[in-house]
């Protein structure tokens with residue numbers, strides 16, 4: 001029944017009996033629905049929605065968001081889990097809970113220090129150079145040089161993940177049916193049927209799982225477990241463990257030796273889980289931000305020119321690398337502005353672990369609280385002309401003019417995105433390689449403004465551009 005918020009004296013728009021507010025999302029799209037509901041409650045700090053029959057307390061007030069994400073973190077450690085995933089997906093940091101989360105998070109944070117990221121950047125440089133070479137070859141061999149950015153960038157991101165996370169060399173652009181690509185796509189494309197069941201009838205998922213039906217196919221789980229184990233054994237045999245400087249190496253260094261009592265080590269199953277994090281947390285996110293940024297620079301050539309001018313001044317004829325991309329502040333501003341308009345995680349949540357009062361609102365144990373990131377990023381109270389792409393919002397002079405908790409592309413607090421710095425490095429290296437050799441320009445197939453698909457952060461008409469080689 002939909003009376004939870006009425007009892008709590010919290011506003012909530014009328015909900016359909018079976019679907020709650022998910023019905024509107026199915027009809028109008030998840031982004032429009034989030035914005036429309038958010039805008040109904042202009043002067044409120046919170047409002048309620050229902051996913052199917054589950055109440056979700058949405059937080060609009062940035063000070064309250066800060067309180068939940070940071071100050072009262074201990075009462076809001078975990079995320080909601082829709083599925084009871086099978087190992088090794090169950091062991092991923094994203095889905096871990098309480099003490100096991102704390103343990104693995106500590107180790108994962110050690111693998112994302114600046115020194116480690118710098119070492120991993122070599123792999124990103126190599127893969128970015130391969131991408132640019134391929135784009136040149138494509139141009140030389142093909143009359144039709146229109147490019148759909150999301151498609152091509154997704155292949156690149158996948159090649160990076162295969163290399164850095166699994167020690168596997170692939171080229172998905174030339175060979176899209178390689179088993180790594182097929183299984184990786186399989187793991188992020190949960191079937192719409194399962195998603196709907198998770199929303200409306202979570203009990204049915206439990207039954208299905210008891211009957212042996214899994215959210216991610218068994219063959220996919222076995223494939224990843226096998227290639228990770230093979231890579232680890234290979235490196236150990238060849239004395240290469242710890243010398244390749246990729247993410248897998250860092251995990252191998254954290255592996256628990258039998259008999260060890262140190263709390264700083266991971267079990268083999270936890271290692272499998274963290275390698276998979278790259279696919280589930282780092283694949284679609286990076287390819288979305290990279291392709292949308294390139295596209296927004298295409299339709300706003302004046303900003304693209306500034307980025308390229310800055311690159312010419314700060315990188316010159318050198319190849320882009322970890323050190324020389326640090327000074328590309330205008331590129332940072334463009335990436336930030338893309339993630340404001342198109343945040344890959346457009347909705348973040350936490351589960352309340354015990355009855356807690358936040359800013360005078362009593363939140364009961366087990367209630368899901370959510371931060372409507374997409375709508376916060378377009379709230380005119382925090383952003384002037386919120387629908388416009390204006391990188392200057394993030395300049396040194398302007399960046400303090402928005403509330404820090406009204407901008408959450410990587411979340412915030414102890415449970416924020418652990419891969420943030422790695423992601424920003426990969427985005428800047430790839431963008432620098434591409435924009436050093438090419439200027440993206442519009443073509444006949446370019447459609448702008450972008451119309452998003454109903455349930456995914458994907459441009460309905462694609463992100464079509466032409467790449468013009470720079471002299």
Ligand code: HEM
Nearest residue numbers: 093094281282285286345409410411412415416417419423
């Ligand atoms: C542009 C790219 C990315 C974006 C926009 C992004 C965004 C996010 C967001 C919003 C969260 C939730 C934060 C919260 O709940 O407060 C998150 C969590 C996480 N992200 Fe990312 N992410 C990106 C790339 C990556 C990459 C490349 C990796 C790993 C290699 C990664 C690993 C993770 C992990 C492990 C978590 C869960 C952290 C935890 O539960 O402790 N992300 N990310």
